Amino acid sequence: VPTQVRAICCIGAGYVGGPTCSVIALKCPHIKVTIVDVNPVRIAAWNSDVLPVFEPGLDEVVHECRGRNLFFSTDIDAAIQEADLIFVSVNTPTKTSGVGKGFAADLHYVEASTRRIASVATSSKIIVEKSTVPCRTAASMRTILESNSSYTADGTLISFQILSNPEFLAEGTAIRDLLAPDRVLIGSLDTSQGKAAAKALSEVYQNWVNPSKIYETGLWSSELSKLAANALLAQRISSINSLSAICEATGADVDEVAHACGLDARIGPKFLKASVGFGGSCFQKDILNLVYLSESLGLSEVADYWHQVIKMNEYSKERFARKVVSTLFNTITMKKIAVLGFAFKKDTGDTRESAAITLCKYFRQERALISIYDPKVTTNQIMLDLTEPGVVDDAEQVKKQVTIAKSMKEACVDAEAVIICTEWDEFRDASPQDWAEIYASMKKPAFAFDGRGVVDAKILRAVGFKVHTVGKGPLIVDPIWA
Ligand code: UDX
Ligand code: UDX
Ligand code: ADP
Numbered sequence: 001v002p003t004q005v006r007a008i009c010c011i012g013a014g015y016v017g018g019p020t021c022s023v024i025a026l027k028c029p030h031i032k033v034t035i036v037d038v039n040p041v042r043i044a045a046w047n048s049d050v051l052p053v054f055e056p057g058l059d060e061v062v063h064e065c066r067g068r069n070l071f072f073s074t075d076i077d078a079a080i081q082e083a084d085l086i087f088v089s090v091n092t093p094t095k096t097s098g099v100g101k102g103f104a105a106d107l108h109y110v111e112a113s114t115r116r117i118a119s120v121a122t123s124s125k126i127i128v129e130k131s132t133v134p135c136r137t138a139a140s141m142r143t144i145l146e147s148n149s150s151y152t153a154d155g156t157l158i159s160f161q162i163l164s165n166p167e168f169l170a171e172g173t174a175i176r177d178l179l180a181p182d183r184v185l186i187g188s189l190d191t192s193q194g195k196a197a198a199k200a201l202s203e204v205y206q207n208w209v210n211p212s213k214i215y216e217t218g219l220w221s222s223e224l225s226k227l228a229a230n231a232l233l234a235q236r237i238s239s240i241n242s243l244s245a246i247c248e249a250t251g252a253d254v255d256e257v258a259h260a261c262g263l264d265a266r267i268g269p270k271f272l273k274a275s276v277g278f279g280g281s282c283f284q285k286d287i288l289n290l291v292y293l294s295e296s297l298g299l300s301e302v303a304d305y306w307h308q309v310i311k312m313n314e315y316s317k318e319r320f321a322r323k324v325v326s327t328l329f330n331t332i333t334m335k336k337i338a339v340l341g342f343a344f345k346k347d348t349g350d351t352r353e354s355a356a357i358t359l360c361k362y363f364r365q366e367r368a369l370i371s372i373y374d375p376k377v378t379t380n381q382i383m384l385d386l387t388e389p390g391v392v393d394d395a396e397q398v399k400k401q402v403t404i405a406k407s408m409k410e411a412c413v414d415a416e417a418v419i420i421c422t423e424w425d426e427f428r429d430a431s432p433q434d435w436a437e438i439y440a441s442m443k444k445p446a447f448a449f450d451g452r453g454v455v456d457a458k459i460l461r462a463v464g465f466k467v468h469t470v471g472k473g474p475l476i477v478d479p480i481w482a
Contacts, residue, residue: 001123001125001126001161001193002084002085004200005085005203006031006279007031007085008032008034008086008204010033010087010089011037011086011089011117011266012037012087012089013037013042013072014042014053015131016131017035017089017090018035018053018058018177019175020087021033022061022065022195024072025065025068027108030069031069032071032082033070033071034071034079036076040074043074046072046091054347054348054349054376055172056173056175056347057175058175068125068473077116080125081122081123082301085125085127085128086117086127088113088114088128088130088131090112091107092113093285098418102421103291104287104288104292105285110131110133110137110141111140114127115144115148118145118160121150122152125217126160127198128164129141129163129164130165130166131165132167132227132285135220135222135224135225136222139219141325141343145238163197163201164186164219164222164223165185165222168181168182169181171344172346172347183213184202184205184209185222185226186202186222188216188218193374197375204405226286227293231306233283234286234333234458235267235309237273237275238309240272241274242276245316245319247473251473253471253472256272258273273452275452276421276452277313277314277316277320277355277358277472278313279344279356279357280353281353283353284313285353287306287310303305317355320359324417324447325366329419330415332366332368333366333368334367336371336443337371338372338408339372339411339419340373340411340424341374342360342372343377345422346423346424346425347376349378353362355421356372356421357386360386361386364386368401368403369401369402369403370403371403371411372411375420375424408430409437413441414442414443415446416447417448418449419451420450420452420454423452423454424454427455428455430455432462432463435463435465439464439465444464445466446464446465447465447467449467453469455471
C-alpha cells in the first residue's frame with residue numbers, strides 16, 4: 001500500500017466529506033484532492049458560487065483551493081484510480097425497513113462505494129472510513145475488497161489497507177473544528193501494513209495538526225469511540241433537560257444549576273445548555289446504532305440505558321409542545337403561531353432531526369397556523385420536512401397551514417405566540433425596541449416560549465410578553481419564589 005499520499009479521493013460530497021476534504025486541500029497544497037458524488041446536482045453546486053452546505057468560513061476555503069488542488073467531480077472511477085488514499089464519506093442513515101429497522105445503520109451506500117473501489121482500482125490503496133459506521137464495518141469492507149481484488153498491469157496483487165478515521169466536527173463550527181481539532185483519531189489493524197497506512201494518514205494531518213493531538217488506536221476502538229463520544233455528548237443534554245423539568249416545577253433556574261455543576265472540573269461547563277431537545281444527523285442515529293449493537297451482543301441492560309437518552313429527548317420536545325398548547329388556554333386551533341428558527345442549531349441550514357420539525361408537526365395536528373422564519377433554511381426544505389410522506393394531499397395541506405416569513409418581525413404579525421426553536425444570534429441580539437414592535441404586532445395576551453434560553457426574559461416581560469423559558473420556573477411566578 002502507498003506510504004506517501006499524493007492524491008486523495010473523497011467519496012460523498014456531503015456535510016462531512018465536503019468541508020473535511022476542502023480543509024485537507026487548503027492545508028496540503030502538494031496533495032490533489034478530488035471529491036466525488038453520485039449526485040450531479042450536488043457536485044454542480046460545489047462547483048458554483050452557492051455551495052450546497054452553509055458553514056461559516058467554508059466559502060473562503062473552497063475559493064482558495066478549487067481548481068488548484070481541490071476538484072469536485074462525478075467521475076468517481078477516475079478519482080478512485082488516481083488516488084493513493086480514499087475517504088468513504090457517504091451517508092449511513094438509520095434503516096427504515098428490514099432487520100434492525102429504526103435502529104441499525106443502513107450500510108448500503110458504504111457497501112456500494114466499497115464494491116466500486118474494488119472493481120475499478122488499478123493500484124493498491126488506503127481506504128479510510130470517515131462516515132460513522134457500526135463497529136466492525138471495517139471487517140466487512142475488508143472482506144469485500146479482498147474477495148474482489150485484481151492484479152495490476154505488471155501482475156502484482158492489488159492490496160487495500162482499511163483505516164477508521166471518524167470525523168468529530170460539529171456543524172456550524174466545521175471549519176474551526178477541522179483547523180484546530182481536539183483530536184484526530186486513526187484506527188488501524190495491528191500489523192506492519194496497518195501501522196504503515198496509519199502513519200501515511202497521520203502525515204497528511206501533520207501538515208497542520210500537532211502530532212500530540214493525533215491518537216492511534218485499533219480499528220474497533222476507533223469505530224466505537226465515535227459512537228461513544230456522540231452518546232456521551234447527547235447524554236449530557238438529556239441529563240440537563242431532565243433537570244430542566246424539575247427546575248420548572250420547583251422554581252430553580254437550570255442555567256444556575258448547570259453553571260454550579262460545571263464548575264466541578266470533573267464535570268466541566270460545556271454542553272450543559274438546556275433546550276427543547278437535541279437534533280442533528282448524528283446524535284439520534286449514533287445512539288440508535290449503539291442500542292442495536294448492544295442488543296445484538298445480548299447486552300439488553302446496556303441497550304436500555306442508552307435508549308433512555310433518546311426517550312428523554314423525545315419527552316423534552318413533547319413536554320415543550322404541550323406547554324405551548326396548555327398555556328394558550330388548551331387550544332391552538334386556527335391560532336397563528338410564529339416559529340423562530342428551523343435549523344437544528346445555529347449557523348447551519350441543516351434541518352435533519354431538528355426539534356422544530358417535531359414541534360411544528362405537533363402544532364399541525366392541533367390545527368394551528370404556523371409562520372416560520374429561519375435565516376438559512378430554504379422554503380422548499382421546510383415544506384419537505386413538514387409533509388408526511390405517503391399521505392395523500394399532505395403537501396397541499398401543509399401549504400394551507402404553514403407560511404414562511406422573511407424576517408422575525410414578519411413571522412410574528414398577528415401571532416398569539418412566538419416560539420424560539422433555534423439559538424440564532426439575531427434572536428439573541430434583537431433589541432428591546434425590536435421586541436416592543438413585535439409585541440405590538442401580535443394578538444394579546446402575547447406569549448413567548450424560549451426553547452433555547454437565548455433571549456433575556458426580563459426584556460420580553462418588560463414589553464408585555466408572558467414568557468416561558470425552558471428550565472426557568474413556572475409561567476406565573478409565585479411571589480414567594482420570585
Ligand atoms: C455532533 C457532535 O458535537 C460532533 O462532535 C459530531 O461529529 C457530530 O455530532 P452536531 O450534531 O453537528 O455535532 O452539533 P452539536 O453542536 O453537537 O449539537 C447537536 C444538538 O444538540 C443541537 O440540536 C444543539 O442545539 C443541541 N445542544 C447542544 C443542546 O441542546 N445543548 C447543548 O448544550 C449543546
Ligand atoms: C462523591 C463526590 O465525588 C463528591 O463531590 C461528593 O461531595 C460526595 O460524593 P466520594 O463518594 O467520596 O465523593 O468519592 P468519589 O471519588 O466520587 O468516588 C465514588 C465512587 O465512584 C467510588 O467507588 C469510586 O471508585 C467510583 N469511581 C469514581 C469510578 O468507578 N470511576 C471513576 O471514574 C470515578
Ligand atoms: P454526511 O452528513 O454524512 O456527510 P450527506 O448525506 O450530507 O451525509 O452526504 C453523503 C453524500 O454521499 C451524498 O451527497 C450522497 O449522494 C453521496 N453518496 C452516497 N452513496 C454514494 C456512492 N456510492 N458513491 C458516491 N457518492 C455517494
